[in-house]
Amino acid sequence: MQDRRQELGDTSPEDFRKQLHELADWIADFRQNLGSLPVAPNDKPGAILAALPAEPPEVGEPFGKILGDIDRDIVPGMVHWSHPMFLGYFGWTTTAPAILGEIITAPLNVNAMTWRTCPAATELEMLVVDWIRQWMHLPQGFGGVVYDTASVGVMHALAVAREESAPSVRKHGLVGAGAPVFRIYASEQAHSSAEKAAIALGLGEENVQRVPTDAQFRMNPGAMREMIARDVRDNFKPLAVIATVGTTSTASVDPVPEIASICRENKLWLHIDGAYGAGFAILPENKSLTNGWSEADSIVVNPHKSLFVPLDFSVLFVRDLERLRRVFTLVPEYLRGDTVEAQKNYMDYGIQLGRRFRALKAWVIFRSFGREGMAARLREFVRLANLFADRINSDNGFELVAPASMGVVCFRYIGRDPAFAGSRPSPSARPAVAPYLTGRPNESDLDALNSEIVERINASGRAYLTQTKLRDRTVMRIGLGNVLTTEEHLRTAWEMIQETANELNREK
Numbered sequence: 001m002q003d004r005r006q007e008l009g010d011t012s013p014e015d016f017r018k019q020l021h022e023l024a025d026w027i028a029d030f031r032q033n034l035g036s037l038p039v040a041p042n043d044k045p046g047a048i049l050a051a052l053p054a055e056p057p058e059v060g061e062p063f064g065k066i067l068g069d070i071d072r073d074i075v076p077g078m079v080h081w082s083h084p085m086f087l088g089y090f091g092w093t094t095t096a097p098a099i100l101g102e103i104i105t106a107p108l109n110v111n112a113m114t115w116r117t118c119p120a121a122t123e124l125e126m127l128v129v130d131w132i133r134q135w136m137h138l139p140q141g142f143g144g145v146v147y148d149t150a151s152v153g154v155m156h157a158l159a160v161a162r163e164e165s166a167p168s169v170r171k172h173g174l175v176g177a178g179a180p181v182f183r184i185y186a187s188e189q190a191h192s193s194a195e196k197a198a199i200a201l202g203l204g205e206e207n208v209q210r211v212p213t214d215a216q217f218r219m220n221p222g223a224m225r226e227m228i229a230r231d232v233r234d235n236f237k238p239l240a241v242i243a244t245v246g247t248t249s250t251a252s253v254d255p256v257p258e259i260a261s262i263c264r265e266n267k268l269w270l271h272i273d274g275a276y277g278a279g280f281a282i283l284p285e286n287k288s289l290t291n292g293w294s295e296a297d298s299i300v301v302n303p304h305k306s307l308f309v310p311l312d313f314s315v316l317f318v319r320d321l322e323r324l325r326r327v328f329t330l331v332p333e334y335l336r337g338d339t340v341e342a343q344k345n346y347m348d349y350g351i352q353l354g355r356r357f358r359a360l361k362a363w364v365i366f367r368s369f370g371r372e373g374m375a376a377r378l379r380e381f382v383r384l385a386n387l388f389a390d391r392i393n394s395d396n397g398f399e400l401v402a403p404a405s406m407g408v409v410c411f412r413y414i415g416r417d418p419a420f421a422g423s424r425p426s427p428s429a430r431p432a433v434a435p436y437l438t439g440r441p442n443e444s445d446l447d448a449l450n451s452e453i454v455e456r457i458n459a460s461g462r463a464y465l466t467q468t469k470l471r472d473r474t475v476m477r478i479g480l481g482n483v484l485t486t487e488e489h490l491r492t493a494w495e496m497i498q499e500t501a502n503e504l505n506r507e508k
């Protein structure tokens, strides 16, 4: 009987200690050797699944065997986002303090739904969120809540906007409350989470109106003003504007102060999507980035993108957080005993009840680096991106299609056709941005070439880039933001891009 009970409990403390040591070595080895792994697998879809037993385990297996299978089947099937040659999406990084923060969180495993269910988790979240508020130069009236992602953040923000504009929607629903057809405005470069939020909130995807951008992919506020006026004439109800600080493709920054004044005139909710870019406000030289932010109703920042916290960790700030609580508080009887009204119960600030202790990892990281440490690293990412942009500008076969911004560089291979190359202005005389994106006879061939360069490089496992579309043209894109990426890595990536382009040229 005694033996059976021991079997039912956890791993013995001695064995667990051994496993932890083994895991510590595994993690340290992984970090040390990461640069020599392929960045991405080149397997056919289903290959990993096919290598793993389809039947669930009937009896327990030893940790050593599980770890061995991770080495054999899982690690080779991964895109290694922390690899120094991973240059896709937005800069992404793993750091030692971040890993330690995640590890410390695991054994605590609390549910931070109310203050009572874990006071330390709640109060640390309040503290960390307030540190971020200070770094973002937001006035004290802004309060924040940690969600998993910015997509969830914007959905909650727009739910509050909707409730404030049609106060009984929470109770009666859109139809029951006789709500008007709301309209939301975001630039044509804004993230698709705007539409996802509109879908989830019953506002309708089509009612997210996309506003044109200027040559540097920033929202054109004049065009938005006209769209709002037209919508009012057509009996729509303008509800909210999403201004982006660091757009997904080019990291462009919308003119927030002008947008804020249009919101003020028209009594619209202003949401700032700083999922990527807001983190750069920790650099003193970027203080002007925050102009107009204090006028926002809500702002989202993803420390899991630009402030070194591992996925997932996104903060939604609302000017007067009580506005968010009013829309989402709902205390069922079975939780009433766990609720202390005077304390912060984070379950009241969103649809999620169970909540991880996310603040702990952020606290470990922020303390380990300090603002200065994070700022210095962000500065280095920007320096590397600018170096890369210089390389592009010095090669006649390529062009920069947007200004390098916050570590993001978008560029296009334009071929080595001597007839065309001859007609190009010298690098110093070229405008930094978009006009090059239109008007060549062979643009769609170039689209295919740019896409093929990215595909080939990614398939090689030696580097990882992304492609995006700007003004309907396919362009290549890199995002610098990994502490392991050096000038040397970048030089290798650039040579690969040039070689692949030349190879494709020869194959034509």
Ligand SMILES: Cc1ncc(COP(=O)(O)O)c(C=O)c1O
Pocket (backbone or CB within 6 Å): 148, 149, 150, 151, 152, 191, 193, 244, 246, 247, 248, 273, 275, 276, 302, 314
């Ligand atoms: C500007 C912007 N906003 C929002 C998002 C969505 O972020 P999340 O994955 O946290 O929902 C992204 C994702 O890349 C983004 O680039």
